[in-house]
Amino acid sequence: xxxxxxxxxxxxxxxxxxxxxxxxxxxxxxxxxxxxxxxxxxxxxxxxxxxxxxxxxxxxxxxxxxxxxxxxxxxxxxxxxxxxxxxxxxxxxxxxxxxxxxxxxxxxxxxxxxxxxxxxxxxxxxxxxxxxxxxxxxxxxxxxxxxxxxxxxxxxxxxxxxxxxxxxxxxxxxxxxxxxxxxxxxxxxxxxxxxxxxxxxxxxxxxxxxxxxxxxxxxxxxxxxxxxxxxxxxxxxxxxxxxxxxxxxxxxxxxxxxxxxxxxxxxxxxxxxxxxxxxxxxxxxxxxxxxxxxxxxxxxxxxxxxxxxxxxxxxxxxxxxxxxxxxxxxxxxxxxxxxxxxxxxxxxxxxxxxxxxxxxxxxxxxxxxxxxxxxxxxxxxxxxxxxxxxxxxxxxxxxxxxxx
Numbered sequence: 001x002x003x004x005x006x007x008x009x010x011x012x013x014x015x016x017x018x019x020x021x022x023x024x025x026x027x028x029x030x031x032x033x034x035x036x037x038x039x040x041x042x043x044x045x046x047x048x049x050x051x052x053x054x055x056x057x058x059x060x061x062x063x064x065x066x067x068x069x070x071x072x073x074x075x076x077x078x079x080x081x082x083x084x085x086x087x088x089x090x091x092x093x094x095x096x097x098x099x100x101x102x103x104x105x106x107x108x109x110x111x112x113x114x115x116x117x118x119x120x121x122x123x124x125x126x127x128x129x130x131x132x133x134x135x136x137x138x139x140x141x142x143x144x145x146x147x148x149x150x151x152x153x154x155x156x157x158x159x160x161x162x163x164x165x166x167x168x169x170x171x172x173x174x175x176x177x178x179x180x181x182x183x184x185x186x187x188x189x190x191x192x193x194x195x196x197x198x199x200x201x202x203x204x205x206x207x208x209x210x211x212x213x214x215x216x217x218x219x220x221x222x223x224x225x226x227x228x229x230x231x232x233x234x235x236x237x238x239x240x241x242x243x244x245x246x247x248x249x250x251x252x253x254x255x256x257x258x259x260x261x262x263x264x265x266x267x268x269x270x271x272x273x274x275x276x277x278x279x280x281x282x283x284x285x286x287x288x289x290x291x292x293x294x295x296x297x298x299x300x301x302x303x304x305x306x307x308x309x310x311x312x313x314x315x316x317x318x319x320x321x322x323x324x325x326x327x328x329x330x331x332x333x334x335x336x337x338x339x340x341x342x343x344x345x346x347x348x349x350x351x352x353x354x355x356x357x358x359x360x361x362x363x364x365x366x367x368x369x370x371x372x373x374x375x376x377x378x379x380x381x382x383x384x385x386x387x388x389x390x391x392x393x394x395x396x397x398x399x400x401x402x403x404x
Contacts, residue, residue: 003353004361007352011303014288023339025284025338029329031280037277038232039224040066052273053229060225061228063273066327092374094371112156125201127379130377134375137151143207147211148295149302166212175204179204194387224281231271231273236262241255308365336352
């Protein structure tokens with residue numbers, strides 16, 4: 001197995017070789033549920049339409065088990081999770097610049113590793129003032145592009161391999177029309193405040209469409225081949241109210257609205273899909289060609305950090321293959337098989353470091369780049385995000401008296 005420093009040198013050499021397209025990683029899995037596997041909800045059908053079944057080049061029926069976006073999210077959230085059952089999160093072990101959002105009682109609300117759209121996420125933009133007060137380069141991160149990416153390295157590193165997209169820019173007719181309308185100023189006090197928050201923190205801004213987005217460099221999915229579907233019709237009987245129809249009203253209120261009564265078998269359209277399968281295969285690819293388009297001021301450590309961090313997260317994901325009930329997977333021998341992919345040349349095996357070696361490499365590279373560890377941001381009830389949270393919770397205030 002290669003050492004951390006050897007792997008760093010290997011990445012540097014591959015990045016300098018223009019014929020290298022990237023690094024591919026293949027894997028095979030068993031379902032621990034037995035002869036079937038149950039893809040996560042929405043993977044096979046969405047809105048009644050089949051989206052997860054397809055045919056292979058040989059005409060065999062196949063199905064999606066986990067998609068690009070889902071795999072990326074699973075990798076990122078590992079940063080906020082306990083590292084191998086210890087007391088520290090992976091971010092703490094690495095010194096990763098994780099932003100942790102807490103309420104005024106110190107309870108964790110979410111982290112930057114869990115934001116759906118990374119630095120383009122509305123939640124991130126709503127905490128602009130709090131981030132700036134903590135010394136985080138919000139403007140640099142928000143306006144980062146492939147031609148100016150350095151702020152992402154120290155502020156939002158996962159945006160580089162997993163991509164981002166600023167959907168709210170002025171350089172589209174739809175966005176320009178909305179911006180020119182000036183927002184809806186009508187309605188009650190709460191509505192006006194919400195509109196003012198939107199205009200100030202979530203409004204449109206000028207950004208070149210070619211630079212407002214960056215496609216993911218790392219793609220990963222899990223596919224089952226040779227599949228056959230079974231719809232699972234679950235139901236449950238309430239021992240106390242089984243003899244009462246759910247539509248029956250007690251003092252004008254339906255029993256079912258109280259959460260009482262038996263649960264009938266699900267409708268076929270909503271029933272989970274269990275799949276028998278011949279093989280369950282994983283395929284991941286990191287585009288080194290794409291990484292070359294990022295104009296880092298210090299290319300060598302930056303590139304090594306991005307590749308090493310991504311592969312570390314993907315390796316750790318193999319230890320957390322509990323995708324959902326019925327999709328508990330086991331990585332089969334020989335484990336992950338990595339290869340260097342070159343244009344016009346055969347694939348070449350690539351040895352990956354062990355997890356502990358990758359942890360050391362990422363931590364060292366992070367320190368070299370300038371990682372400063374986690375930042376805790378408190379979301380107060382009268383902050384832009386805090387007010388929206390209260391509105392979503394259905395409360396007019398935080399429950400405290402005005403003189404506290």
